[in-house]
Amino acid sequence: MAVVFDKPKALTDVPFHYCPGCTHGIVHRLVAEVIDELGIAGDTVGVASVGCSVFSYNYFDCDMVQAPHGRAPAVATGLKRSLPDNVIFTYQGDGDLAAIGMAETVHAATRGENITVIFINNAIYGMTGGQMAPTSLPGQVTQTTPYGRDTSVAGHPIRVCELLSTLSGTALAQRVTVDSVKNVNIAKKAIKKAFENQINKRGYSIVEVLSTCPTNWGLSPEEALKWLQNNMIPYYPLGVYKDVTAEKEA
Amino acid sequence: MAKITFKENLCKGCGMCVNACPKNILELDKTRLNVKGYHPAVIKDQEKCIGCTSCAIMCPDVVITVER
Numbered sequence: 264m265a266v267v268f269d270k271p272k273a274l275t276d277v278p279f280h281y282c283p284g285c286t287h288g289i290v291h292r293l294v295a296e297v298i299d300e301l302g303i304a305g306d307t308v309g310v311a312s313v314g315c316s317v318f319s320y321n322y323f324d325c326d327m328v329q330a331p332h333g334r335a336p337a338v339a340t341g342l343k344r345s346l347p348d349n350v351i352f353t354y355q356g357d358g359d360l361a362a363i364g365m366a367e368t369v370h371a372a373t374r375g376e377n378i379t380v381i382f383i384n385n386a387i388y389g390m391t392g393g394q395m396a397p398t399s400l401p402g403q404v405t406q407t408t409p410y411g412r413d414t415s416v417a418g419h420p421i422r423v424c425e426l427l428s429t430l431s432g433t434a435l436a437q438r439v440t441v442d443s444v445k446n447v448n449i450a451k452k453a454i455k456k457a458f459e460n461q462i463n464k465r466g467y468s469i470v471e472v473l474s475t476c477p478t479n480w481g482l483s484p485e486e487a488l489k490w491l492q493n494n495m496i497p498y499y500p501l502g503v504y505k506d507v508t509a510e511k512e513a
Numbered sequence: 514m515a516k517i518t519f520k521e522n523l524c525k526g527c528g529m530c531v532n533a534c535p536k537n538i539l540e541l542d543k544t545r546l547n548v549k550g551y552h553p554a555v556i557k558d559q560e561k562c563i564g565c566t567s568c569a570i571m572c573p574d575v576v577i578t579v580e581r
Contacts (some may be wrong), residue, residue: 264516268569268579279574283551284527288573444533444567477527483528 266428271295273304278322284484286474287315287383288366289441291322293451294354297458298325303350308342310335312355312364315389331511333364333436336371339378350461352379355404357398358388361421365397368427375432375466375491378417379457382423386495392477397421403478420498428504440496442488445488456508463505473499515564515581517556523576526551529579530568536561539568 272294281287298304307325309315311330320327330338335353343351360382361370371378386407388394395405395412398420402411428436435457439450450472457468473495475487482490501510524547531539531554536571538561540568564581567574 264514264580266578267564267581268566268577270575270578278523281573283525284529285573288575289571292575358524444570484529485532486520488529 266458271300272301272421272432273307273324275322275324280318281315281410282476282478284475284477285315285389286385286441286472289447290381290383290474291319291474293447293454294439296325296451297455298323298357300455301350301458303458306348307350307352308346308393310319310339310342310351310353312353313390314356315392316354316356316359316383317412318411326503333359333362335359335364336367336378336380337385339380340371340374343376343495345450349500350379350458352381352458352461354381355383355443356466357382357384357386357396357422357423358391361397362406363409365421368423369430372427372467372469373430373432375434376466377461377464379461380467380469381454381457382469382471383474384471384495384499385421385422385476387479389479390483393476396497398423402493403439422499424469424504427467427469430467432467433469433505434460435468435470437469437506438471438473438499438501438504440491440501442473442475442491446501456506471499473501515570515579516559517564517580518560518578519554519556520576521546521553523556523574524551524553525574526553527573528534528563529571529573530554531549533567533571535565535567536563567578
């Protein structure tokens with residue numbers, strides 16, 4: 264018998280600190296598998312964000328830099344410009360990328376910085392205890408919106424992939440999720456494409472992964488996946504919003 | 514013939530592998546706790562495993578190794 268599934272080499276042996284059923288672990292594994300498959304572990308520098316994923320520097324077996332809150336694209340810009348032959352990726356949550364880091368994100372994209380961004384959207388601030396995020400859904404109950412998000416006061420959720428797909432520097436903007444085996448496989452292909460885009464110098468690639476936060480949503484892991492399917496996917500439709508490689512082929 | 518093994522002490526008992534298994538042969542062992550204090554996932558009937566890796570693909574903690 265041959266081993267057909269095991270922990271990827273680009274992950275360290277440190278156990279994940281994430282809550283039971285948190286899909287961060289799945290996405291970490293997908294990124295590590297892609298790094299293994301492309302054989303770039305020795306050339307890759309990851310940029311950890313602020314939030315639950317801050318400890319990703321303990322989990323990825325490559326060089327890692329910890330950026331201040333929201334500034335991962337700025338740090339990645341510096342890394343990529345000074346180390347153009349290395350592969351630079353950021354791993355950011357929605358509180359990091361879509362709130363405090365929105366300026367850095369939009370400008371890195373519009374400059375067409377040749378970096379790969381893995382964006383985890385779970386519609387809530389996870390690490391700080393479940394406050395409303397820019398991506399929280401209308402009517403969603405969070406710690407800071409106990410009666411549900413009121414869009415007349417708190418505004419509407421930001422659809423990041425749609426926003427970034429309008430910018431000329433963006434090479435890939437794709438939204439995926441990890442709620443089922445099929446969708447995990449689609450997510451892995453998207454992440455691989457985002458890394459290949461960088462190796463082929465195509466520009467800014469972002470993969471948005473709809474994720475769960477069972478703890479702060481107050482749901483079991485199974486219920487959280489159902490909540491994601493019933494509430495998040497209708498508001499954040501899955502799909503490719505921009506892909507320069509497809510445009511060239513067409 | 515397929516074989517799956519669990520790094521049991523990494524399991525957090527989230528049950529995502531149990532729900533992903535197309536043969537319904539995984540369960541959380543409610544009679545035991547692992548070092549983290551969770552009921553670990555176990556396989557009920559190894560003979561019925563088809564080695565599809567669905568459980569391992571959905572596991573958020575990379576607990577499962579699949580051989581086939």
